[in-house]
Amino acid sequence: MANIAAQRIKREFKEVIKSEEVAKCAIKVELVNDSYTELKGEIAGPPDTPYEGGTFVLEIKVPETYPFNPPKVRFMTKIWHPNISSVTGAICLDILKDQWAAAMTLRTVLLSLQALLSAAEPDDPQDAVVAKQYRENLEMFQITARHWTNVYAGGPHVNSDCDDKIRRLVDMGIEEHQARAALSSYNWDLERATEQLFS
Amino acid sequence: MEEIMTTSQGCESDMDCSDNECYEDYYNINDDSDIEQVDPRKVDPEYFEFKCLYEEEVDRLLNETVETLSNILHIPPSLAKVLLHGHQWNIEEVTRKYHDNPSNTLITSKIEPVTTHSNIIMGRYMCCPVCVMPHPVDKFHSLTCGHLFCRDCWTMHFEVQINQGISTGIACMARECDVLAPEDFVLRHLTRPNMREKYQQFSFQDHVKSHPELRFCPGPNCSIVVHGREIKAKRAICTQCKTTFCFKCGCDYHAPTDCQVIKKWLTKCADDSETANYISAHTKDCPKCHICIEKNGGCNHMQCYNCKHDFCWMCLGDWKSHGSEYYECSRYRENPNIAHESVHAQAREALKKYLHYYERWENHSKSLKLEEQTLGKLRSRINQKVMSGLGTWIDWQYLFTAANLLAKCRYTLQYTYPYAYYMDAGPRKELFEYQQAQLEAEIENLSWKIERAETTDRGDLENQMDIAEKRRTTLLKDFLDV
Numbered sequence: 121m122a123n124i125a126a127q128r129i130k131r132e133f134k135e136v137i138k139s140e141e142v143a144k145c146a147i148k149v150e151l152v153n154d155s156y157t158e159l160k161g162e163i164a165g166p167p168d169t170p171y172e173g174g175t176f177v178l179e180i181k182v183p184e185t186y187p188f189n190p191p192k193v194r195f196m197t198k199i200w201h202p203n204i205s206s207v208t209g210a211i212c213l214d215i216l217k218d219q220w221a222a223a224m225t226l227r228t229v230l231l232s233l234q235a236l237l238s239a240a241e242p243d244d245p246q247d248a249v250v251a252k253q254y255r256e257n258l259e260m261f262q263i264t265a266r267h268w269t270n271v272y273a274g275g276p277h278v279n280s281d282c283d284d285k286i287r288r289l290v291d292m293g294i295e296e297h298q299a300r301a302a303l304s305s306y307n308w309d310l311e312r313a314t315e316q317l318f319s
Numbered sequence: 320m321e322e323i324m325t326t327s328q329g330c331e332s333d334m335d336c337s338d339n340e341c342y343e344d345y346y347n348i349n350d351d352s353d354i355e356q357v358d359p360r361k362v363d364p365e366y367f368e369f370k371c372l373y374e375e376e377v378d379r380l381l382n383e384t385v386e387t388l389s390n391i392l393h394i395p396p397s398l399a400k401v402l403l404h405g406h407q408w409n410i411e412e413v414t415r416k417y418h419d420n421p422s423n424t425l426i427t428s429k430i431e432p433v434t435t436h437s438n439i440i441m442g443r444y445m446c447c448p449v450c451v452m453p454h455p456v457d458k459f460h461s462l463t464c465g466h467l468f469c470r471d472c473w474t475m476h477f478e479v480q481i482n483q484g485i486s487t488g489i490a491c492m493a494r495e496c497d498v499l500a501p502e503d504f505v506l507r508h509l510t511r512p513n514m515r516e517k518y519q520q521f522s523f524q525d526h527v528k529s530h531p532e533l534r535f536c537p538g539p540n541c542s543i544v545v546h547g548r549e550i551k552a553k554r555a556i557c558t559q560c561k562t563t564f565c566f567k568c569g570c571d572y573h574a575p576t577d578c579q580v581i582k583k584w585l586t587k588c589a590d591d592s593e594t595a596n597y598i599s600a601h602t603k604d605c606p607k608c609h610i611c612i613e614k615n616g617g618c619n620h621m622q623c624y625n626c627k628h629d630f631c632w633m634c635l636g637d638w639k640s641h642g643s644e645y646y647e648c649s650r651y652r653e654n655p656n657i658a659h660e661s662v663h664a665q666a667r668e669a670l671k672k673y674l675h676y677y678e679r680w681e682n683h684s685k686s687l688k689l690e691e692q693t694l695g696k697l698r699s700r701i702n703q704k705v706m707s708g709l710g711t712w713i714d715w716q717y718l719f720t721a722a723n724l725l726a727k728c729r730y731t732l733q734y735t736y737p738y739a740y741y742m743d744a745g746p747r748k749e750l751f752e753y754q755q756a757q758l759e760a761e762i763e764n765l766s767w768k769i770e771r772a773e774t775t776d777r778g779d780l781e782n783q784m785d786i787a788e789k790r791r792t793t794l795l796k797d798f799l800d801v
Contacts, residue, residue, distance in 0.1 A: 124450045124475065131451045187449055188479035222449045222476055222492035223466070 125186040129156040132226045139227055147230040149180070157182050161193070163230055165273065166238045170265035171199070174273030178233070179209075180226065190220035193229060198297075200261075200268040200304060202242045202251035207301075211236075212246035249305045257307060264304045271300070285310050289317065364795040365574060367553035369566065370546045374523070377533065377544045381526055384408060392417055397501040400526075402428050404487055408530045429490070429499040432464035436493070447472055449492055460508075462500060466493035473508045481514055486521035487529075537569050538562035552578050552801040567801070574731060575798045576738040584737035588677060606635045618766035619686070633682060649679060649756045676740040683733035686766075687726060693770060694722050709774075717777045721769050721784050728762050728787045731795065738798070754794045761787040 133149060133156075141147045148162040161178035165171025176199060181192040193216055195209035203212045215224060215232055245251030254261045267282045269275035282300075285308060289299035294317055302313040359366045372380070381400075388410050389399040405428045406413045416424045425431040438461075444453045447469035459467040468476075472492065477500070480489045489505065491498045502522065509515045527533045531550045536543040538560035545555045545566060552567040554574065565572050573581040605612055605621075607628035612621065619632040629638035633649075701715040735755045742748040765783045772780060 124472075127451055128449070185475075185479050188476050221490075221494045221496070222468075222472065223494050228494070 125182060125184065126156050128187050129159070129182055129226075133159075135225060136227050136230070141227070141231070146234065147227070149226060149230070159226070160196075161226070161230055163234045163237070165269060165275065166234055169238055170262045171201075171237045171269050171273070172275065173277070174269035174275040176237075176273055178230075180229075187222045187224070190216050190224075191226065191229065192216075193233070198268060198272040200250055200265040201237065202240045202245045202247060202254045203236055205247050206250055206268075206304070207247075210246060212244055253305075253307065260307045264308070268300075268304070282308065285313075289314065364792060364799045365554055367551070367555065367566065368548045369553075369555050371536070371558040372533075372544045372546050374542055374544070377527060377546075378523070380546070381408075381530070384410060388413060395501075395503070397503040398425075398430055401430050401487075401499055401501050404526060404529050405429070408526075408532070429497050430463065430501070432496060432498050435463070436461075436465035436496075438465060438467055449476075460504075462491050462498045462504065464491055464493065464496050464498040466491050466496055468492055470508065474510065477505050477508055477518070478511075478514055481509075481518050481521065484521060486518055487525040534566055534569055536560060536562055537564050572730075573734045573737075575795055575800075576734050576741075577801065580741050581734070581737055584680075584740065587673070588680070603632065603635065606630055618763055618770055619682070620763050620767045633679065649752060649759045673740070676736045680733055680736040683729055683736075687729050687733065690722065690726060690729070690766065694719070697722065697769070717780065718769060718772055721765065721772075721780055724784050724788060725762065725765050725769060728758065728765070728791050731791050732758055732762055735794065751794075751798055754790070754797065758787070758790040758794055761790050 133151070136142060136147065136149045139147070146164045150160045150162075152158040152160050159180040159182065161180050163176050163178065165174040165176065175197070177196040179194045179196050183189050183192065193211055195204055195211065198206065198209070200206055204210070211233070213232065213236055215221075215229065240254060242251045242254045250261070253264065263279065263282070266275065266277050267279045270277050270279065282303070285303055286296060286299045288310065289303070290296050292314070294302075298317070299313070302317050303310070306312040306316065382396075384403060385396050385399045388394075388403060389396045391410075391414055392399065392402075394402075402413050402417075402424070403410070406416075413424070422431065426433055440456055443456055445456055445459065445467075446453050447459070447467075449468055449472040452469070454469045458470050460470060460473060461467045476492050477489060480486075486505075487499070489500045490496065491500070505518060506515060509518060524535075527535060527544055532547055534545050534547070534555070536545060536557040536559070538557055541557060541560040541562065543557050543559045545557065547553070547555065547566045550567060552565050552574070554563060554572045555566040556563050563572050564570065565578065568578040568582070570578075570581070576584070603612055604610065605623040605626065605628060607630070608623060608626040610623065610625045612623065620629065620638055621632045622629050630636065631638055697718055701712065701718065704710060704715065705712050732755070735751075735758070739748065739752060739755065742751060761783070765780075765787045768780050768783055
């Protein structure tokens with residue numbers, strides 16, 4: 121790994137650990153290997169959002185040309201958000217692409233991602249299905265996002281209605297996550313989700 | 320004496336110079352009185368003034384513009400270049416904007432920041448925010464925004480960006496700062512010769528692409544840049560690789576159809592080609608004796624080798640009805656009752672309409688290719704004639720001229736079909752299709768005559784060439800609107 125990249129990551133790692141956000145348990149980074157090429161990030165779901173109370177794990181890959189190129193970041197925790205793929209966890213955020221600046225740090229990236237969870241940009245979607253729901257049925261979106269946060273990120277809000285519908289599909293032999301994804305995509309309409317799964 | 324020699328182009332070496340001067344004058348007077356000076360802009364609808372430039376010439380042209388602006392505004396050339404690049408090389412616009420509001424112009428052109436960053440420097444060393452290493456203060460540089468970074472980080476930043484193909488758009492490394500790095504700043508930090516070369520190559524491409532009067536020749540591996548005086552969908556021909564293209568969009572020349580319509584048409588054809596291919600097979604049966612016929616020439620006037628029946632390849636109708644002044648084959652007749660029919664029938668009608676135009680478009684494209692092969696056959700036929708004493712090679716050259724003209728006419732005819740397809744029904748369309756039919760008829764006549772030319776008597780053929788070309792220019796004059 122290039123010298124500058126390693127130096128920078130070492131320094132940034134310390135910066136995050138010492139930062140006040142860590143003290144508030146809002147963000148966290150951990151090393152995955154000794155070479156500083158891969159890190160594990162964590163952000164807390166921001167308050168007053170469907171993600172509140174959840175912890176979201178991020179995969180951070182540091183390229184050879186860091187910090188002249190942005191780190192490659194992806195959500196490991198499944199999340200229901202217009203700018204994040206519900207399938208792969210890929211993120212659509214300008215600072216991770218063309219708006220990256222060499223003077224930015226891991227801390228700024230994590231804080232920006234947290235800000236993205238607070239304020240989605242449905243006009244620049246990564247997941248078209250989620251973005252459509254966000255625009256057309258905000259309440260349904262919030263129910264779904266909160267349910268996903270509960271199931272995958274340890275959020276506190278259990279939604280028994282969602283759980284029941286998923287169980288009915290699981291009883292028909294559908295895998296749990298597949299059932300959840302189908303129901304989420306069809307505004308929790310059991311009939312249409314079933315139709316799609318068996319078509 | 321030497322002066323005169325150089326101005327009288329290509330004078331015979333043995334001639335006496337005074338004689339030469341006399342001839343010159345004699346011819347000059349003649350030229351002036353005999354040939355009426357006509358403005359080609361008015362006569363030729365396809366007239367287009369352009370120059371093919373080599374890279375050095377383009378560089379010179381761009382640098383002259385940069386220098387002019389730099390002198391007018393009293394700013395360094397590198398900044399003038401950024402301004403011009405951001406304003407499509409329009410000196411007047413930049414000058415006007417700059418005189419109206421200099422600081423705003425510099426900010427919107429990303430030459431200066433909205434607010435300048437101030438640095439508090441203490442001691443002889445400071446830490447670079449990018450590499451987090453301490454360096455002596457004099458190793459730090461900044462753009463107009465004042466964000467200081469060490470020399471090595473600037474170099475790395477530029478190299479990474481250049482390797483991604485970015486050159487004129489490289490911004491400052493600070494967060495949310497979009498001040499652009501001007502050429503001289505970048506070059507000062509690039510030490511490796513190959514990186515400097517890459518940078519200059521990429522920024523040259525960016526500059527040409529941002530200049531509306533310049534266009535790269537789309538020919539493969541051709542480095543020529545065409546400089547057009549006006550930005551119109553006109554025909555440009557590269558002097559180097561002979562590629563013919565539309566100056567405005569850089570695609571194949573497409574008169575009389577305009578850039579948007581041809582794009583729409585080509586996309587449509589690409590989408591629907593499977594159906595169309597399936598429907599328009601490569602062979603047809605003779606309408607009289609029903610023998611299977613494969614087209615082997617470009618001409619649509621077919622003569623069955625079996626029963627000698629003359630018919631039109633496109634509509635399979637009797638050729639005699641085509642020979643008259645009203646050539647009907649190119650016109651699509653819409654079903655007048657279509658509004659009352661079912662959706663299904665309308666869809667079928669829409670497909671039928673599309674196929675009508677597509678088949679003709681495709682057919683002329685194929686004819687063009689076949690006529691290229693005809694050229695080869697022509698060559699061997701002429702060889703035979705010359706060998707058997709029927710005229711000299713030079714006597715037969717007119718056939719090649721005719722074949723070239725035929726290709727030109729057929730090319731335009733091919734591109735009239737997308738135009739007609741997207742035209743609204745009405746008298747203008749009727750006029751267009753009438754002229755199209757006329758052109759088509761004359762082209763088929765010409766093609767027939769070229770394929771069967773047996774003598775060096777060229778009068779008839781030259782007459783036919785003249786008619787075809789006249790029909791082509793008439794159509795373009797009336798409908799080429801760029």
